[in-house]
Amino acid sequence: MMSHSGVGELLMGHECVKINATGQSVNVTASHLKEGKYTERNISCNILVGTDGAASTIRKLAGIELRGEKDLQKLVSVHFLSRDLGQYLLNERPGMLFFIFNTDAIGVLVAHDLKQGEFVLQMPFYPPQQSLDDFSPETCKQLILKLVGQELSDIDVIDIKPWVMHAEVAEKFVSCDNRIILAGDAAHRFPPAGGFGMNTGIQDAHNLAWKIAAFCKGYCTIFDTSYLRNRTAAMAVPATLGLDPTIANSVHQTITDGIGSILPSGLQRAVLDGIFTIGRAQLSEFLLNEKNLLGSSRLAKLRRLFEEGKSLQLQFPAEDLGFRYLEGALIPDSDSVRAQVPPTGRRRDYIPSSDPGSRLPHMNVRMLSNSFSEACISTLDLLPGDKVEFLLFIAPLEKSYHLAVAALKVAEEFKVSVKVCILWPTDTVKGAETRSKTALAPWENYIDVAEAKKSSNSFSWWSMCQMTDKGAILVRPDEHIAWRAKSSIDDDPILEMKRVFSAILKVNI
Ligand SMILES: Cc1cc2nc3c(=O)[nH]c(=O)nc-3n(C[C@H](O)[C@H](O)[C@H](O)COP(=O)(O)OP(=O)(O)OC[C@H]3O[C@@H](n4cnc5c(N)ncnc54)[C@H](O)[C@@H]3O)c2cc1C
Known part of the structure; x- marks a missing residue:
């Protein structure tokens, strides 16, 4: 927020709960907890930049809709430490992203720091048949062991959080006469494949910085400016292995909203677990081997995917440096002549x-x-x-x-x-x-x-x-x-x- 007094002040623990935009300013009501009681404070500012994340209150209060695809996948994110795992991976399989598919579990392991052994594990989550209670620290430890297939004595689970993947962009980024601007996840929420989320948020701030400075000098209308592909690529590997997540999601939907919804919830969960166990069985060495017709064809397809670079892409020089405002x-x-080719590829x-x-x-x-x-x-x-x-x-x-x-x-x-x-x-x-x-x-x-x-x-x-x-x-x-x-x-x-x-x-x- 840019207050009228122009004095920079960082208000920790304050939550924007109300906004009232007039032609000249935006009045923001911020609520904060003080001595056990919520207290409200009013702040008047020239410009309000909504950078309050994917569930942005400011976007909702400004009445800005999101366009795109909602609820692509629900996941649970497990933040944990294990120096043993870090050392094992450093010695045997150094890397940053590990897509693990085996008969017992499926997950994506992100190595944040191999030396310190700091990781975040993403696992698919299917509520309401599954609940967050199914991901207790002890269960998560067991799942990590199943995924890694190694004895690890020092797993320390720090945090377990569910989240939902969307691919949506706000219908507009600027509203109320240039006085309310959205940036970051408040303006666009992407699947994490490819790492565009934080990067595009930083880009928004970079684009806005000089425009806000110019706005303050009196150039009022300067703001009037107006990725799913990589997720599909990331899913090409599980789909080749017979684990297409769109099929898993349809099965889940059929059980939740379709014919399966008549079953008691305990049975719904048993059906879901049974179907997923059968799905993961496709990864067993018994099926996935060169001697088995289906297995060898899947392995050949996988090799082609990797050789042709058609799996998840992680470097984007053309997008990082070559993006262009039109x-x-x-x-x-x-x-x-407006470029005929799409701006990304x-x-x-x-x-x-x-x-x-x-x-x-x-x-x-x-x-x-x-x-x-x-x-x-x-x-x-x-x-x-x-x-x-x-x-x-x-x-x-x-x-x-x-x-x-x-x-x-x-x-x-x-x-x-x-x-x-x-x-x-x-x-x-x-x-x-x-x-x-x-x-x-x-x-x-x-x-x-x-x-x-x-x-x-x-x-x-x-x-x-x-x-x-x-x-x-x-x-x-x-x-x-x-x-x-x-x-x-x-x-x-x-x-x-x-x-x-x-x-x-x-x-x-
Ligand atoms: C699993 C996963 C992996 C990811 N990997 C990558 C990656 O590799 N590279 C990449 O670039 N991006 C990645 N991202 C995306 C990245 O994390 C987000 O795009 C980025 O954090 C968004 O930043 P933000 O500041 O817009 O929102 P947030 O980081 O969500 O921050 C919003 C802040 O606003 C505060 N807030 C919320 N409501 C209010 C309110 N009413 N009033 C005041 N404050 C409020 C929140 O407390 C929070 O501090 C990943 C995301 C996920 C889920």
Whole structure:
């Protein structure tokens, strides 16, 4: 919450229970336990960011619906310690994620720290036939032993919690006149396969930070911007083994809501246990071996899945670095055609791009404008990170200097900061400082840098960006490209920069 007083205060143990948004502010009622009694406190703020998790109260109070698929799977998560298990895995099977299927139990073991022996185990959970009481610390210990198939003398169960897997996204992230914003699991809750949950939450915060700062400066409408595939891939292995979780879920549903619901609850549970035991029996060595027709065909299919990389994917360079905003605080190229290919896919490499909305490509550059002239830094580190400042990349050409002067003038009118970065090719850096100083005077917010190419064959900056050095690139404070000109601007540069800043900041002056 950003309170009107602007004073940062962390209120531990406070729960948002009520909100009232007016055109000018949001009034939040927070409840907290004080000396055994719940006490309420009212806080008035400019913006309320709802980061209160998958069951977000703020999302519900703001009346924002979720869209997608609910209740994909119920699971129990068991947090436990065992140095014995850590040592065994370190010596015999080092890894981070273990999908274990055997005749006695099924589970996914996540190794958080093999050296310290810290693990979280995920196991399927089928209420109401099963209850959390069926997962007592002692039962969990026995299940861990069954899964691992090793004697472990030091299992210490710390916590046992049920949770539900969903694949849902809020119908909108911004509401009440830009005053209530959702971020993290409050805005989207994904299956954990692939590890997108926390990552996308951090991305939301990164996207929001500069926009909130700009909002506080008076750019009011800047927020108006507007994964199931990996879970299916993760399930390809159990499905190949004859343990398709969708079938298990249908069986469970038939017992709970269908014909099985007429049975007494004890019998329902016995039927469910019986069916699951038969299911797991498919994993016995008796069936799953090369001599058995079905077993050898399943093993061959499994080998193909792994060889072709069609099981769970855990690295996403294209998504991590190559994700791109398509709308919002940016200006698409005038000749841009909306990408026909879906923006995500399996095992795509990251290709640097200067398309508006993309993350600024990285290149090492040598600073020319200060005394540490030999220092090499990334183009990404040219953005200050602690203030709302745009960065304009140009080459040291006459027309580009004119454009830079226009950008500096117009930005001043818009009351935003712009720094100009003059990117010199490696071989022509003599006299750079004098040239830029003369061309940009009286403006001083600029920096001269030279490309520090890895080798003479490496791409130059402008070719890596797939444009000519006559163009220019304007980068937002969050390192994403707001606008670019692929070639020189022949029209009045002042008019062009006014058009650019008013479109990005959504204001007219
Ligand atoms: C089994 C599992 C494995 C996962 N693995 C990964 C992974 O490998 N990589 C990854 O990126 N993500 C992973 N995730 C997802 C990740 O844990 C979540 O996406 C992330 O924790 C969401 O962060 P958040 O801050 O939005 O919400 P949360 O972490 O849920 O935090 C919400 C906070 O808000 C508080 N709160 C709730 N209601 C209120 C209220 N009314 N008022 C005030 N405070 C409130 C809660 O107490 C909590 O502290 C996994 C999730 C699960 C379940």
